[in-house]
Amino acid sequence: MPFDALGEASDDALLILFAGGDADAARVLTQRFTPRVFAHALRLLGGDRAEAEDIAQEAMLRLWRVAPHWRQGEARVTTWLYRVVANLCTDRLRKARAVALDDVAEPPDDTPGALSEIEDRQRVVALNAALDSLPDRQRQAVILRHMEGLGNPEIAEVMDISTEAVESLTARGKRALSATLVGRREELGFGDD
Numbered sequence: 001m002p003f004d005a006l007g008e009a010s011d012d013a014l015l016i017l018f019a020g021g022d023a024d025a026a027r028v029l030t031q032r033f034t035p036r037v038f039a040h041a042l043r044l045l046g047g048d049r050a051e052a053e054d055i056a057q058e059a060m061l062r063l064w065r066v067a068p069h070w071r072q073g074e075a076r077v078t079t080w081l082y083r084v085v086a087n088l089c090t091d092r093l094r095k096a097r098a099v100a101l102d103d104v105a106e107p108p109d110d111t112p113g114a115l116s117e118i119e120d121r122q123r124v125v126a127l128n129a130a131l132d133s134l135p136d137r138q139r140q141a142v143i144l145r146h147m148e149g150l151g152n153p154e155i156a157e158v159m160d161i162s163t164e165a166v167e168s169l170t171a172r173g174k175r176a177l178s179a180t181l182v183g184r185r186e187e188l189g190f191g192d193d
Contacts, residue, residue, distance in 0.1 A: 011077035012070070019067040026064070029077075034060060036078070037085055044089040051092055059084045123188050130180040138173035145170045 006014065006028045014032075017025035034056055041055035042048070062084055063077070070077075112120070131139050137159070144155045145166075155166045181188070 012072045015063070015067050015070050015077055016072065018064070019070065029063070030060065033063070033078070033081060037081055040082060040085050041089055044086065045092065055085055055088045055092065058088055119188065126181060126184055126188055127177075130177050133180060134173050134176055138169050138176065141166055141169035142173035142177065146174075 006017075006024055009017070009025075009028070011029070011032070014025045014029050018029060037059050038052055038056040041052035041059075045051045045055070059081055063081060066080075131142065134142065140159060141155060144150045144158060145152070150158070152163045152166045152170075155170075156163045159166065161169075
C-alpha cells in the first residue's frame, strides 16, 4: 500500500500490515499514536515529561509486540493503548511512592524508660507528702482544682464556700507546695537542663 494511502487506513488495518512486515504502516501508527499516548501519560503522571516519554515508548513497544496476535474487532487499538498507558503509569507511581522498609525510620518509642518511671513515682510520693502537709481546706481546694480539674465555681459549690475563698485557698496551697518542693527539684528530676 502506498505511504499516502496508509494515512487513511484504519488502526486495525495498519496494525495487521505492520505485523506482516510493512515498515510504512509502523511509521503511520507511530505518528498517529505517540503524541496521544505521550499526552495521556503526561497527564496521568502530573506533568513529568521524562517519565511520560518512557511510558509512551514502552506502550508503543508493547503494541508492536502484540501486533502479530492482534484480533481485529475485539478492542480498538486506541482503547488498548490507553489501558496500557494507564497501567504503566500506575506502576510507575506506585514505585515512586514505595519506600524500602530499611529506609523507613523507626517510630519513636514514647514508652517511658525505667528511670522515667522511677522519677514519676518519686514525684507522686513527694507531691502526696507535700499535699498531706497542707491544712485540710487548702489540700481539698488544690486537689479539686489541679488534680480533678474543677473550676473555681464548682469547687466553691463542693466546699460550700465563696469563689473568692477558693481562689485564696488554692493560691496559698500552691505557694506552700512550691515552698515544700523547691529544695527537691534536682532530686525529683527537675534540674535546670
